Amino acid sequence: MSIMTAPMSTPEPDQSDRENLIKVPITADLLHGVVELEQTERGVRPHRLPGWARAQTADPQLAMVEAQTSGVRLVFRTTADVVELEVLPTKVVYPGAPPRPGVRYHLVVDGELRAETEAAAGNVLSVDLATGSSRLEPGPSHTLRFDDLGPAPKTVEIWLPYGEVSELIELRSDAPIVPVTDDRRRWVHHGSSISHGSNADGPTTIWPVVAARGGDVNLTNLGLGGGALLDPFIARTVRDLPADLISIKLGINLTNADLIRMRAFTPAVHGYLDTIRDAHPDTPLLLISPIYCPIHEDTPGPGAPQFREDGTIAFVATGDPAEVAQGKLTLNTIRDELGRIVQQRGAADPQLHYLDGRRLYGPDDHDELPLPDNLHPDPATHRRIGERFTEIVFGAGGPFAG
The missing domain is CATH 2.60.120.260 (Galactose-binding domain-like)
Structure with a gap:
């Protein structure tokens, strides 16, 4: 060949x-x-x-x-x-x-x-x-x-x-x-540029595909670079698709776009979940918070690209941490609120689950495999995130276990 x-x-x-x-x-x-x-x-x-x-x-x-x-x-x-x-x-x-x-x-x-x-x-x-x-x-x-x-x-x-x-x-x-008809479980995933593929080295090595192959499921990837912004039409799209498993990864775009404040964020997440649940009331639904990203952990957006001396691009956070008190979002405040929302809804929705994105890529991973442009993973990190997702989510005891 x-x-x-x-x-x-x-x-x-x-x-x-x-x-x-x-x-x-x-x-x-x-x-x-x-x-x-x-x-x-x-x-x-x-x-x-x-x-x-x-x-x-x-x-x-x-x-x-x-x-x-x-x-x-x-x-x-x-x-x-x-x-x-x-x-x-x-x-x-x-x-x-x-x-x-x-x-x-x-x-x-x-x-x-x-x-x-x-x-x-x-x-x-x-x-x-x-x-x-x-x-x-x-x-x-x-x-x-x-x-x-x-x-x-x-x-x-x-x-x-x-x-x-x-x-x-x-x-x-x-x-x-x-x-070919694919009769495996149908997994619908929505996320940001990292879910879209960012700097992976090919279409089968982006982390959702690595995870789908590891979990032996049929993937529809709604990872949209810069587009995980709680848009209602995305929730309705997920609602209308056939799905046996659903995951939503939220946070980084909302921070680096500086698009929304905490007052609007909380009811928007509830409304997003409500819309999906209209057609998928009992489908396993996983809400995933951002992976570790030092520039936005405690500093709000907007984010901005800058050229390094070697011509490569690095992203920086331009917000002021003091503005968090006025409702600006950081990755840490988003993680706290998403976890609280899932806990609040959990009694009435036992198939709603939460995954802290730092379990997929955390500070120790960053020390070993830093984000090349301060925002997006490299190919090795995509593989690691996909393999971790397979183990945590599709593995024994995970929310998507077979």
Whole structure:
């Protein structure tokens, strides 16, 4: 099998090779981890929020990240030796900052990672970190080719990048493809950029996917970079999805966006939980507080990016700790309040659980694996968080134990 590692990209196949392949329509039953498919002129664009929810905000950051395909994968059975996927990605660049990871495709065959690659072409969205303005430069599509798969029947998963918008144009193979129904327990997770993927080195190594594979569950990842802000349409989206397990990770975005005060935070969390419980009254529901992040433990936001001398970015907290008395949020005040809310509701809701995020990544972990930009984990930390979640939450006695 040809195994390619980023930053290498798959060479474009010859047109004669392509003409001998079967064209497979990309339909909803091939895609897992998707909330809605948008039909485009050339193919389909996966979304992780429904259209009615997207219409309820004008935030360009949320519009970008919900269309990025974190946790989204094509899954099928086949005897094909060659599989091609034509894609039109939209890559995000931050002028003046180093390229960020999150653009790799992972090929998994019968549960094992067999190849990884990038799409060399595509649209480019340039985002100015200082002003938030952006500019889109259109680009061509790219065909990813996976060959030497062998003639044996197999389950193939193509995991899409967590840091790109992926328009899927055409799937091709040299043997028929059959969609796979995933009958495992359905886990719906919502969180911030850390749940979205942040600095993980590929789509199957972000912590929710590591945890889902460890817990043997079917993941729908609603991790949204900068978007875990207690928006009511997110709660209604979670409410409307089929789910056997639900987790909500709250805190860091509310602090670094400086969006809300404690007076509004408490009833907003209650309302969020009430909305989810409207359709999932007895589903195990885990409320997770932030992992350890020194800049915001006791200092409120807003957070701000700064360029280091080497050109990398570091985030800083610009708030005043004295403002906590007026209701500004820090990670510690959020943890205290989330724990209190779960305890208050616990008698009437025994399937509501609380997890202090520092059990997933705490001060000792930070000493060993510090956050490279003061905010987001590195690839090794993503794996650690996912493995810890598997042990604590999916393990014996955990709230999601099988």
